[in-house]
Amino acid sequence: MKYDFDLFVIGAGSGGVRTARMSASRGLKVAIAEYQALGGTCVNVGCVPKKLFVYASEYGHSFDQAKGFGWDIKGQNFNWETLLKNKNREIERLNAIYQNLLEDSGAQIIKGVASITGENSVVINNKTYTAKNILIATGGKPYIPDFPGNNFVVTSNEAFYLNELPKKIVIVGGGYIAVEFAGIFNGLGVETHLVYRGSLFLKGFDCDVRNKLKEEYENHGVKLHFSNLVESIDVNQCKDDEEKYSPGFKYKVKLGQGKEIEADLVMYATGRTPNTKSLCLDNINIQTNSNGTIVVDKFYKTNIASIYAIGDVIGKVELTPVAIAEGMALSNFFATGERTVVDYTNIPTAIFSQPNSASVGLTEEEASKEFANDLDVYRSHFKPMKQTLGGGVTKVFMKLLVARSTDKVIGCHMVGDYAGEIIQGLAVAIKSGATKQDFDSTIGIHPTAAEEFVTMR
Numbered sequence: 230m231k232y233d234f235d236l237f238v239i240g241a242g243s244g245g246v247r248t249a250r251m252s253a254s255r256g257l258k259v260a261i262a263e264y265q266a267l268g269g270t271c272v273n274v275g276c277v278p279k280k281l282f283v284y285a286s287e288y289g290h291s292f293d294q295a296k297g298f299g300w301d302i303k304g305q306n307f308n309w310e311t312l313l314k315n316k317n318r319e320i321e322r323l324n325a326i327y328q329n330l331l332e333d334s335g336a337q338i339i340k341g342v343a344s345i346t347g348e349n350s351v352v353i354n355n356k357t358y359t360a361k362n363i364l365i366a367t368g369g370k371p372y373i374p375d376f377p378g379n380n381f382v383v384t385s386n387e388a389f390y391l392n393e394l395p396k397k398i399v400i401v402g403g404g405y406i407a408v409e410f411a412g413i414f415n416g417l418g419v420e421t422h423l424v425y426r427g428s429l430f431l432k433g434f435d436c437d438v439r440n441k442l443k444e445e446y447e448n449h450g451v452k453l454h455f456s457n458l459v460e461s462i463d464v465n466q467c468k469d470d471e472e473k474y475s476p477g478f479k480y481k482v483k484l485g486q487g488k489e490i491e492a493d494l495v496m497y498a499t500g501r502t503p504n505t506k507s508l509c510l511d512n513i514n515i516q517t518n519s520n521g522t523i524v525v526d527k528f529y530k531t532n533i534a535s536i537y538a539i540g541d542v543i544g545k546v547e548l549t550p551v552a553i554a555e556g557m558a559l560s561n562f563f564a565t566g567e568r569t570v571v572d573y574t575n576i577p578t579a580i581f582s583q584p585n586s587a588s589v590g591l592t593e594e595e596a597s598k599e600f601a602n603d604l605d606v607y608r609s610h611f612k613p614m615k616q617t618l619g620g621g622v623t624k625v626f627m628k629l630l631v632a633r634s635t636d637k638v639i640g641c642h643m644v645g646d647y648a649g650e651i652i653q654g655l656a657v658a659i660k661s662g663a664t665k666q667d668f669d670s671t672i673g674i675h676p677t678a679a680e681e682f683v684t685m686r
Contacts, residue, residue: 230349234260236563237351237360238336239343239508242269244540244552245366246327250334251560259336260360262343262353266320267327270368270541271549273320274386279409281316282389283581286416290583294619307417309394316389344509348535362563365508365523365531365538366556369501369547378462382495383474385410392476395419395493399482401459402498403430405580408442410496412583415451422490424454424482431580435592437608441626441644442582448622449583457484462495503542520544528568529559546573577656579649584623587652590640590659596630600639605631605665607685613645613678625678629665629685636664641682651679 238249241263253259266273285307292302331338341354345365351358371384383391385406398414400407403425415421423430423446430453431439447453463481474494482490503521510517516524516532522544529537537559540552551571558569577589596604607629616623623645630640641655658667673680 232349232359232361234258234337234358234360236260236362236364237358238262238364238366239345239351240269240366240368240504240540240542241267241327241331241338242366242368242540242552243271243549244556245269245364246331247553247556248364248366248539248560248563249336250330251557252563253331253334253336255560255564257563259334260339260358261331261336262339262341262351264340264342267324267331267338268320272323272327274389276549277323278316278320278389279385279413280581281319282312282413283409283416283583285312286413287583289416289418290621294615294621297618297620307394309391309417313390342507344507344512345515345536346509346512348513348533361535363536364559365505365536365542366540366552367504367508367542369541370504371497372500372502373497374499376459376461378464378480379497380472381462381464381474381480382497384497387474388496391494395476397492398422398494398496399424399459399480399490399492400496400498401425402500403427403432404498404500405431405582407498408446409581410498411446411451412449412581415446415449416583420452421450422452422454422492424457424459424484426456426458428456430455433592434580434586435588435628435640435642436594437626437628438586438588438642438644442580442586445584445623445644446582454484454488454490457486457488459484459495465491501541501547503544505542518544527570528562529555546576548576548578551576575656575660577652579652581649582644584625584645585648586642586644587648588640588642589652589656590638591630592640592642593628593630596632596640600632603633605633607631607665609681609685611681614676615646625681627678627681627685629668629682631665636666638663638665638668645678647678651682654679655682 235257236252236259238245238261241261249259249261343351343353346352349359373379397420399422400411401424411421411423429439461483465479480492480495523538525538525543529539539555541547554571562568579587609627613625625645628642632639668683671683673683
């Protein structure tokens, strides 16, 4: 049968774009559909703008430290509109780059919402396209639970486009998005409250990392409300037709046990759900998990032989570089027929909290179960050199987990400035099977915080 395309990709995020352009560059006829800006969550309302906001919020801490080094900085004024304008300009630049990459590869970009109507057919803008293979790479979207007043909250999507910076914010959630935004708003001078239903945020991360960040956030003035839930949100002044968040209004956030917080903004970061509603998966009975993610085999094939899925929509490891790796594996298959799998072990990750945190390998809890009495734990906790003159209460925390019988380093964790940059380098060593002896025999770069990783005893 002759198809319009060899491959039709739905979703122009990191994974979709990589698969489309690599497949097209290898001679396949490829189309990619997207109804929003190119680049997906990461470029538009995720990693990139988040990191730019983190940079902006860190300046306040740097200005405080500058005095000890002889700098007399006066008239510090932060302009939210300037940050937003410059951030938007950078995102638009990246959107254009993604468009050029796709067009230069030969892939055809189709703007609009796509629905799957058959094993080899897609409808977009009331026009049907056929393809030998279809790839779903539609990612995820923020989830807001159902409760009285949930229409007044914003998510991370809207937080990147606020008309004005609030004076006081309540952030609900305990994952890395909630923690990162708590650091951002706090660093920008906003009175920040973080509400989480659990006893400690960042579930799934190493226990020492979680406790260290709790200590740091409290020291920086973030008000933590653990083991608490939002029961309702009311507005103390509201137009008759006002049904959503509006700047200038005050929101009363009612927690359990009669506690109430009044704020200018309430942000929810309580997880994400797969972005599949418009795909009409029921049309051809594509199998999904109980949480809505799409079921795939190890080669990213769904229960329909011609339809594949990668990235956040399959719910494996929801990180941009992972989606790209999955896209590379699939594009190779589409072009050559050779099947490859992505290795999900020892994937490094970072939380752009303040201070930063990063990890690779097992947590202590995971290692204790897997290695039981065959585990050595190394920890270091120290004041960074910058604070000798700059002042401050932040301390660096580092941790190595070692399998005693093999001497292999099986986990590495850090909380401190540039943690992501440092752990990225160590991830190569750990992925390659480095031992504690390899770490010990490596000469450190002095004076750096990173040298502590090769001097731990």
